[in-house]
Amino acid sequence: MNKQYRDGGDLDVPNLDKPLELLESWVKEAKEKGSEVPNAMAISTVCNDGKSHSRMVLLNYQNDEEIGFFTNLNSNKALELRNNNSISVVFWWPELERQVRLEGKARQMPANQVLDYHNTRPRKSQIAAWSSNQSEELQSREELAEKFNFYEKKFEGMDVPVPEHWGGFLITVESVEYWSGRPNRLHERILLTKLETGWNHKRLYP
Template structure:
């Protein structure tokens, strides 16, 4: 057995107090996201998304947050992927932003709602052309015999769309996660971390401090 018990460090970047918070979680999330971007974190928009399959087995993967506002958090994906299959059966979802360098985490639970075709297209046309082509080439989550099969498909699609715009695939879309809870975690010395959770109550939010 590999012993990892001595792999540790203290969290000394500062605390989080109730007076620091905003009345609604998205405003405070925007504040922390701005700080994560200004701190030049690698992939500050990377978020671990968890869904549950028909057997109750949780699955996690990293996606990139592309938009957020008072209505929720937006990400895009292949609608035939594992995560999309799960969400079609159970729209409950959780998200986790691991901003280790800032000794911060944000955890979200909520419900994922499919985006409209217009919303998806508006984002799709902003992607680099190679990324648009990759959406056509990859049957996300399906089994591959070899990487060469994926590269061959990509080159076929690249040749097909060499002239003109790349159309939006019918199987490509996105979700808006409507949050029910949003928890902010700030590391603290001696493992006395600061945790605050926003819980939706109708059209308003209740905030509670949690023990570390």
């Protein structure tokens, strides 16, 4: 297990006014190179006792300085974010030999934006959102299947509404680090940090 990084490619952040532009193009490139879930990212949150918790979610929204994901608003991650809105994020695409790390502050997504995304989801995913008390104990798989069937019947012949317990979080990005794997462990790293106006740019030793 001693991987030789071939070449993640030269690293350059061409437009400091748009620090997340490179993230967007790396997600696209990972997709083109065959990544099944190029928008998968690990997010870490902190709970009351100071312990951190990480899990994968999907990047499903992005603008110049924010990224967003969707989830159950009663889940552990949502409760943790409501208590402490600091969040860190990491992407890794082995196909590209590239990593992106972000840090920032999360806030709940406005309802109209949640509705817009909900309306794009397959019906069965919408039903599943109603059926899951995410992060709570489940007695059996049958219980979940029964709930799914219940909501399928309940919403038969009508649009599935957005459950009150389902929504999203927007992360206002305060720092972003791009990493590209290079031969001989001489990897490239560029750290961008948000200032009062604009972004600071520096290279880091690998």
